[in-house]
Amino acid sequence: xxxxxxxxxxxxxxxxxxxxxxxxxxxxxxxxxxxxxxxxxxxxxxxxxxxxxxxxxxxxxxxxxxxxxxxxxxxxxxxxxxxxxxxxxxxxxxxxxxxxxxxxxxxxxxxxxxxxxxxxxxxxxxxxxxxxxxx
Amino acid sequence: xxxxxxxxxxxxxxxxxxxxxxxxxxxxxxxxxxxxxxxxxxxxxxxxxxxxxxxxxxxxxxxxxxxxxxxxxxxxxxxxxxxxxxxxxxxxxxxxxxxxxxxxxxxxxxxxxxxxxxxxxxxxxxxxxxxxxxxxxxxxxxxxxxxxxxxxxxxxxxxxxxxxxxxxxxxxxxxxxxxxxxxxxxxxxxxxxxxxxxxxxxxxxxxxxxxxxxxxxxxxxxxxxxxxxxxxxxxxxxxxxxxxxxxxxxxxxxxxxxxxxxxxxxxxxxxxxxxxxxxxxxxxxxxxxxxxxxxxxxxxxxxxxxxxxxxxxxxxxxxxxxxxxxxxxxxxxxxxxxxxxxxxxxxxxxxxxxxxxxxxxxxxxxxxxxxxxxxxxxxxxxxxxxxxxxxxxxxxxxxxxxxxxxxxxxxxxxxxxxxxxxxxxxxxxxxxxxxxxxxxxxxxxxxxxxxxxxxxxxxxxxxxxxxxxxxxxxxxxxxxxxxxxxxxxxxxxxxxxxxxxxxxxxxxxxxxxxxxxxxxxxxxxxxxxxxxxxxxxxxxxxxxxxxxxxxxxxxxxxxxxxxxxxxxxxxxxxxxxxxxxxxxxxxxxxxxxxxxxxxxxxxxxxxxxxxxxxxxxxxxxxxxxxxxxxxxxxxxxxxxxxxxxxxxxxxxxxxxxxxxxxxxxxxxxxxxxxxxxxxxxxxxxxxxxxxxxxxxxxxxxxxxxxxxxxxxxxxxxxxxxxxxxxxxxxxxxxxxxxxxxxxxxxxxxxxxxxxxxxxxxxxxxxxxxxxxxxxxxxxxxxxxxxxxxxxxxxxxxxxxxx
Numbered sequence: 001x002x003x004x005x006x007x008x009x010x011x012x013x014x015x016x017x018x019x020x021x022x023x024x025x026x027x028x029x030x031x032x033x034x035x036x037x038x039x040x041x042x043x044x045x046x047x048x049x050x051x052x053x054x055x056x057x058x059x060x061x062x063x064x065x066x067x068x069x070x071x072x073x074x075x076x077x078x079x080x081x082x083x084x085x086x087x088x089x090x091x092x093x094x095x096x097x098x099x100x101x102x103x104x105x106x107x108x109x110x111x112x113x114x115x116x117x118x119x120x121x122x123x124x125x126x127x128x129x130x131x132x133x134x135x
Numbered sequence: 136x137x138x139x140x141x142x143x144x145x146x147x148x149x150x151x152x153x154x155x156x157x158x159x160x161x162x163x164x165x166x167x168x169x170x171x172x173x174x175x176x177x178x179x180x181x182x183x184x185x186x187x188x189x190x191x192x193x194x195x196x197x198x199x200x201x202x203x204x205x206x207x208x209x210x211x212x213x214x215x216x217x218x219x220x221x222x223x224x225x226x227x228x229x230x231x232x233x234x235x236x237x238x239x240x241x242x243x244x245x246x247x248x249x250x251x252x253x254x255x256x257x258x259x260x261x262x263x264x265x266x267x268x269x270x271x272x273x274x275x276x277x278x279x280x281x282x283x284x285x286x287x288x289x290x291x292x293x294x295x296x297x298x299x300x301x302x303x304x305x306x307x308x309x310x311x312x313x314x315x316x317x318x319x320x321x322x323x324x325x326x327x328x329x330x331x332x333x334x335x336x337x338x339x340x341x342x343x344x345x346x347x348x349x350x351x352x353x354x355x356x357x358x359x360x361x362x363x364x365x366x367x368x369x370x371x372x373x374x375x376x377x378x379x380x381x382x383x384x385x386x387x388x389x390x391x392x393x394x395x396x397x398x399x400x401x402x403x404x405x406x407x408x409x410x411x412x413x414x415x416x417x418x419x420x421x422x423x424x425x426x427x428x429x430x431x432x433x434x435x436x437x438x439x440x441x442x443x444x445x446x447x448x449x450x451x452x453x454x455x456x457x458x459x460x461x462x463x464x465x466x467x468x469x470x471x472x473x474x475x476x477x478x479x480x481x482x483x484x485x486x487x488x489x490x491x492x493x494x495x496x497x498x499x500x501x502x503x504x505x506x507x508x509x510x511x512x513x514x515x516x517x518x519x520x521x522x523x524x525x526x527x528x529x530x531x532x533x534x535x536x537x538x539x540x541x542x543x544x545x546x547x548x549x550x551x552x553x554x555x556x557x558x559x560x561x562x563x564x565x566x567x568x569x570x571x572x573x574x575x576x577x578x579x580x581x582x583x584x585x586x587x588x589x590x591x592x593x594x595x596x597x598x599x600x601x602x603x604x605x606x607x608x609x610x611x612x613x614x615x616x617x618x619x620x621x622x623x624x625x626x627x628x629x630x631x632x633x634x635x636x637x638x639x640x641x642x643x644x645x646x647x648x649x650x651x652x653x654x655x656x657x658x659x660x661x662x663x664x665x666x667x668x669x670x671x672x673x674x675x676x677x678x679x680x681x682x683x684x685x686x687x688x689x690x691x692x693x694x695x696x697x698x699x700x701x702x703x704x705x706x707x708x709x710x711x712x713x714x715x716x717x718x719x720x721x722x723x724x725x726x727x728x729x730x731x732x733x734x735x736x737x738x739x740x741x742x743x744x745x746x747x748x749x750x751x752x753x754x755x756x757x758x759x760x761x762x763x764x765x766x767x768x769x770x771x772x773x774x775x776x777x778x779x780x781x782x783x784x785x786x787x788x789x790x791x792x793x794x795x796x797x798x799x800x801x802x803x804x805x806x807x808x809x810x811x812x813x814x815x816x817x818x819x820x821x822x823x824x825x826x827x828x829x830x831x832x833x834x835x836x837x838x839x840x841x842x843x844x845x846x847x848x849x850x851x852x853x854x855x856x857x858x859x860x861x862x863x864x865x866x867x868x869x870x871x872x873x874x875x876x877x878x879x880x881x882x883x884x885x886x887x888x889x890x891x892x893x894x895x896x897x898x899x900x901x902x903x904x905x906x907x908x909x910x911x912x913x914x915x916x917x918x919x920x921x922x923x924x925x926x927x928x929x930x931x932x933x934x935x936x937x
Contacts, residue, residue, distance in 0.1 A: 031231075077198065088194035092233035 031095035033069070035103065043110075043128035046103060051121030052076050052094075058123060062114045065107065067125065070100040158248055160227045164204035165196040166218070166253060166263040170211040173333035174226045175320040176247045184241040188215060192262035193233065193241060201230045204251055204267055207334055218256040218265055224338040227251045227267065247320075250337065272316055275343035283343070284315045287350045291322055294357045297364055316342045319349045326352055384436070404446065405433050411453035418457065421613040425452050440553075448550060451557060451611065455564065460571045460619060464528030465496045477522035478515050479656045484508060484643050488523055491621070502600045507579065507624040507632075510645030511878075513695020516625040520575035523623065530572040532563035537578035542588030545597065547610035557610040560597060560617070571619035579636070580626035591633040598622060598639045646877040647694025647765065650687050650885060651907040657683045661700045669707040676710045678703075678727045685729040689739035692885070694765070694878070702736060709735035750856075753848030755927070757840035758861040758883055758891070760875030765882030767859060770825050770837060772844040777820030785825030788833025794863070795823050798841035801866055801920065802849070809930060811849055821845065836873035838864035839892065842920050843927050852928045859883045860892035860923065868920045872896035877903045884908045892917055892926055 038045040048069055050058065058071040075096035078087070105127065113128040167182070167189055174180050182205070184190055196203060206225035208216050228245035235241050254266035275284070291309055295301050305325070312318045323336045332352070339345040412425050432445045464470060470492055474485045487506065494501055508516045517533075524531035539545070547558035556562070563574060576598075582591045596602050597617060605614035624640055626632055648656065662678050686706070691698040710725045725731075733739070757768040783795045799821070806813040823841065839862035847854050861879055863871040872894045873879075883891050884907075895918045901909075917923050924930045 075201070087198045089197045089233055090235055092197070092230070095231070097229075097231075 030070070030098040030100040032101050033095070033099050035101060037103070041129075043113075043126065044105070046125040046127065048101065048123040048125070049121070050099075050118075050123045053123075055118040055123075058118065060114075060116045060123075060125060062105070062109075062111050062127070064111065065105050067103040067105050067114075067127065068100065069103075069123065069125070070098070072098050158202060158229055160202060160248065160251065160267070160269055161200065162266060163257050163264055164202065164227060164251065164267050165192050166204045166206055166221070166225075166256075166265050167192060168206055168208050168216050168221055168263070170208045170213075171330060173207050173323075173330055173337055174205045174228060174245065174247045175324045175333070175337060176226050176249045177317045177320050178247045178324040179231065179244060180228075180247065180324070181242060181244050184243060186214070188262045190239070190241055193230070193243065195262070197230060197233070202227055202248070203230060203245070204228075204253060204265065205245060205247070206253060207330065217259060218253060218263060221253065222334050222338070223253045224334075225251055225253065226337070227269070250340065270340060273341045273343075275315055275341075275346060280315070280343050280346070283346050283350060284318065287322070287346055287353060288318065290350065290353045290357055291318075294353055294360060297357075297360050315346055319345045322349050322353060326356060328352060380438070384438075404437075405429065408432070408446065408449045408453060412449065415453050415455065415457055417452060417455070417613075421452065421457070424613050425449060444550065444553075444555075448610070451561075451565065452613075455561070455611075455615065456568050456570045457615075459569050461529050461569045463492070463495055463571075464526065465492060467492055467496075470526040473526035474522055477525075478519055479659060480648075480652055481515065481519065481645060484519060484645065487641075487643055488526070492527065502604075502618050505598050505600065505622040505624070505640045507626060507637075507640035507642050508645050509626045509629050509642055511647050511694030512627055513693060513697035514645050514647060515695075516645060517575065517577055520573060520623050520625075523621070524573035527573065527621070529621065530567040530569050531575070532567045532572045533575040533577060534559050534563055535577045536590070536594075537581040538583060539590050540583035540588075542590045542593040543609070545590050545593040547608040549609050550612065555610055557608050558593075560606070561608045561611055561615065564615070564617075564620075570616065571621070573621045573623060576622060576624040578626065579624040580628050580631035582633075591636050595635055595639065598624075598636065600639075644877075646903070647881055648696060649881055649905045649907050650684075651905075653687050653696055653699055654680065654683055656696050657687070657699060657703060661696065661703050665700065665704045665707045669704070669711045671707060671711055671714065675714050675724050676707070676727060677724050678706075679729075681729045682706070682727045682732045685732045686736070690732075690736055691740075694881075706732060706735050750853055752851050752853045753844055755840045755844040755847065755854050756859040756886075756888065757837045758859050758879035760834070760836070760873075760878055765875060765878030765880070767882055767886040767888070768825060768837065768840070770823065770840045770844045772821060772823045772841075772848040774819045774821050774848055776818065779817040780820045782820065782822040783824075784822070787825060790835050791825075791833050791837060794835045794838040795841045797864060797866055798838055798845055801842055801864060801868060802845045804866070805868065805920075806849075809846065809850060809924070815849075821848070835863040835871075836861050838862060839870055839894075839917075839920065839923055843923055846924055846930070847928055850928065850930060852930065854927045855890070855929070857887065857889040858892070858927060859886075859888045859890070860927065862892070862894040862897075862917070862923075864920055870894045870917050870919060870923065876900035877905070880904050880908050880912060884911045889913060890915060890926075892923060894918075 034049045036047045038047075046067065050069075050071075050073070053071060053073045057073075058069065061068045061070075073096050075092075076094060106129075108129045109127045110130045114125065116123060116125045118124075167184075168186075169182060172180070172182075174182075184193065192203070204225055205228050206221040206223070209220055209222060210216070213220050226247040227249055228247050230243050231246050232244040233241060234243075249269060250272070251267040251269050254268060257264040257266060288309065292306060295306050295309065308321065309318075312321055319336070319342065323333055326349075328336075336345055336348055339348065409429060412422070412429070416422075417425065428445050428449055432442065432449065435442045435445070467489055471485065471489055474488065478485075484506075491504055508519065510516055520533065521531050543558065545558045545560060547561060548555035557565075560574070564570065564572070576594070579594075582594070597606060600618065603620075604616045604618040606617045607614050629637065629642070658680070662683070666673065666676060666678075683703070686702045687699060690702045693699070706727060710727060713725055753772040753774075755770045757770050759766050759768045781796070781799055783792050787795070802809075803813060803816065806816070823844065825837075839860050842864055843854060843860065861873050863873060865871065876893065876897050877900070880891060889911075890913045892915050895916045898916050901914070915926050917926065921931075
């Protein structure tokens with residue numbers, strides 16, 4: 001079914017709700033980073049919240065109708081050495097490990113023109129629309 | 136940070152390399168004991184940590200490794216379980232998140248990784264650390280397994296769909312799990328199972344067996360859910376129905392209020408009935424009963440079937456004329472005039488009615504008589520009822536009892552039956568609107584009786600003047616006074632009226648009409664009426680007396696005048712055809728005389744056949760009394776060579792057959808005196824026949840005729856011409872009286888008989904015999920059979936012993 005609007009499944013929000021009442025099953029054992037998506041006349045701008053990830057460990061793929069962002073984020077942990085080997089985790093809220101996010105794309109996206117940049121913990125993916133008249 | 140060209144792939148499945156992050160499970164794991172739950176691989180489970188040892192475990196181990204072993208306690212009560220006190224199969228889990236509450240309890244979210252089997256403990260303090268192994272599962276295979284997995288998935292989907300409170304997401308997850316082992320674990324985690332059951336399933340490394348076991352649980356829960364859903368729906372429906380009805384009723388009230396001119400003055404149905412009841416003013420006992428029903432009515436919702444039953448009953452009570460009576464017309468002269476206007480002759484009936492009026496005049500409280508008019512059809516019994524009502528100035532109600540078999544028709548159904556109605560009597564009274572109508576009980580001799588009841592017996596109560604003042608209809612259930620009703624019953628034949636019923640009525644015989652009466656009736660009533668009905672004016676058609684006489688003599692043979700009227704009608708139609716065919720409306724009137732009648736009606740229907748039939752010995756004319764008046768009857772006897780046998784035919788009843796046997800015995804006993812050799816009898820058979828064979832006949836009054844027929848045959852002497860006879864015989868030869876003298880003589884006169892032999896004891900009935908008949912006939916009264924033979928055959932016995 002052709003789409004003309006981008007769509008991201010709202011996984012990170014519901015996940016918290018579900019945890020409290022319901023044993024959830026995850027197939028891929030991955031977490032899903034939060035995204036913002038902006039639409040402009042010339043194309044889409046997708047911003048992925050991916051702080052603390054080495055840019056080289058982010059895999060951005062585009063296929064017709066689909067944008068996939070995946071990678072691994074290590075848990076951000078201080079080195080235990082300075083403290084004489086003694087440390088306890090008081091709180092651990094930040095997702096870690098394998099992440100994967102799939103975003104459905106409208107057909108108009110020019111797959112050849114997709115670019116991405118990583119800046120200050122945000123991964124920006126620029127998805128331009130095809131110039132009208134082009135097939 | 137510079138731009139990076141996004142990789143572009145088009146064909147490779149997205150999730151293919153998801154295992155790249157496979158978490159390695161070490162040989163030894165810190166063991167987190169849990170109670171009341173079982174963690175399954177693949178699930179993300181929140182666990183609340185309260186025990187200090189467990190907190191210590193997390194504090195110490197998490198900085199090194201996020202993987203822990205989660206094992207369930209065998210005994211929930213145990214505070215610090217050792218390794219033996221835990222189930223040895225559990226899950227290795229990855230701690231995803233950790234949050235501390237202000238009271239130091241810790242909430243962790245653990246992602247179950249895979250099944251582990253705990254071995255010996257490496258240390259027990261301050262928390263358990265144990266060796267673990269991770270045996271491989273035995274994967275399922277084969278077509279049966281695939282089918283089982285599909286079925287499990289389908290049933291699970293159904294279960295999710297009907298289980299309230301399950302997020303939609305669950306369904307999506309279910310459909311996305313491809314691996315059967317994961318599917319089973321996901322379901323185990325979410326099914327409502329006991330800890331032990333979950334543990335058993337966790338310990339099942341054979342996937343095929345686990346799938347089957349989970350399937351059983353899913354089916355069970357599905358059935359329970361379906362049942363619950365059904366119960367839930369039923370409960371909802373019943374509540375919904377009640378609410379709906381209530382709501383609609385409220386709306387109806389609102390609508391009624393809007394429709395009424397003034398809500399204040401609007402009377403409820405109950406009030407209306409109450410008012411009508413008060414107006415009807417029934418006796419106290421009845422009013423009490425009505426009041427009771429009225430109170431019940433007020434508490435029943437109008438939609439209830441009971442409501443219409445009670446309201447129907449109360450309406451009947453309100454409608455019945457408890458106190459309404461019409462004023463009797465007590466002017467005897469005027470009453471007589473009305474009766475004379477409508478009916479010719481019927482002297483006895485008219486006289487009785489006038490007497491009744493006279494008594495009413497003198498004693499207004501007297502009871503109504505119950506008259507029964509008995510006579511052949513077509514003599515005007517039924518129409519007499521209407522004229523009596525006219526003469527008395529009363530309402531007229533007619534009840535046709537012919538063919539009624541069910542006593543409930545007379546006395547009504549009990550109100551407990553659905554569709555119960557009052558009996559016909561109460562219904563007619565209600566219709567008449569007065570409590571003293573003339574009530575005609577038509578065809579009382581044609582009442583039926585079978586297993587449903589005996590309506591004649593029910594009528595007994597109605598017709599008994601001492602009982603009918605408190606007639607209780609079963610539907611009405613309270614007594615109604617019928618004593619002011621003037622009952623007139625009619626019947627064709629007295630013999631068919633049940634004796635008990637007959638006993639309660641005052642019989643008035645209405646005999647058939649003589650030819651002379653018929654002529655008068657035809658001239659006065661029938662001809663004018665038929666002319667009118669056929670659109671003929673007196674100026675267009677002149678009917679002569681000769682014409683009517685011809686019709687009476689040759690085209691009809693009946694006691695009443697129905698056929699006569701039909702034949703006159705046929706003549707009038709013929710005339711009407713002629714008149715209408717003529718162009719000139721002012722042509723001469725058509726004259727109808729006997730010739731014209733023959734022309735219009737064709738050949739004569741009834742021929743006098745007396746002379747030809749009675750010329751041979753053995754043929755006698757008897758006289759019979761039938762429901763349709765009197766009639767002449769031929770009795771034929773013939774003999775032939777045989778052995779003294781007797782045969783009797785002609786649809787004769789038992790009594791008539793016996794009478795024939797008696798006649799034969801009587802003849803044998805007197806053979807000597809009559810000069811007949813009795814030995815001859817042994818050499819011949821005798822056959823007695825009474826035509827017409829298709830009509831049933833019975834009664835003893837043909838005895839004399841039978842005897843004469845036998846004597847005439849055996850003595851070889853024909854009976855005198857135009858002689859008829861009637862009378863019962865005894866074996867001693869005496870002639871006993873018979874009934875219906877008037878009808879029989881009438882029939883004899885009609886048939887052209889000249890002489891009639893009657894029993895001596897019937898001489899007193901001569902008063903009733905019409906004067907015109909007396910003129911035509913010669914009567915001979917006889918006491919013994921010898922006299923009969925003397926008159927009929929001219930034979931005188933040699934030696935009368937008497």
